[in-house]
Amino acid sequence: MTTPEGFHHIEINVHNLKETRDFYDWLMPELNYCLFQEWEKGFSYKNGFAYLVFTQTDDEYKEIPFHRKRSGLNHLAFWAKSRAHIEQLRVQLKKKNISFLYEDKFPFAGGESHYALFFEDPDRLKIEIVSPR
Structure with a gap:
């Protein structure tokens, strides 16, 4: 058996889970990722051993929106x-x-x-x- 390498998964909190799901449901299969998991407050796509997780941001943390220029992703x-x-x-x-x-x-x-x-x-x-x- 081959030992996996690279990242295991990345999890991203999102402001609106439905909008995000609509966006990625089209894009991820185009990039050879398949739906891996889904639950009430999230879903994930997998390619090989690695997967990408999207989860709904809790209401108390929605005030400050994401911005890629800040520290972090x-x-x-x-x-x-x-x-x-x-x-x-x-x-x-x-x-x-x-x-x-x-x-x-x-x-x-x-x-x-x-x-x-x-x-x-x-x-x-x-x-x-x-x-x-």
Whole structure:
């Protein structure tokens, strides 16, 4: 048996669980993640040994919204299958009225050899989709 490596899971508290679920229910399968767990106040997606968990923020902690520029999580980056896959995701995100970050620098906002797409989830968490070479 192969011993898992890398991270085990990441858990993110979200302001509105339904909005977040609607957003990620489409995106995660596009990135080869499958629904792993679901319960009243959360859900998760898994790819291999690692999984990503989303849980509803308790009301007493909702006053201060997430901002990626504060200390803590800045963004999540996922692998795309190819550059063509990024182009396909870009079209689908536009149809869903998801605004892009750094659109004027697409697809090289991360540098000359870094082909990627950047956008935000409903809590304004930055998502990066990166193409393999």
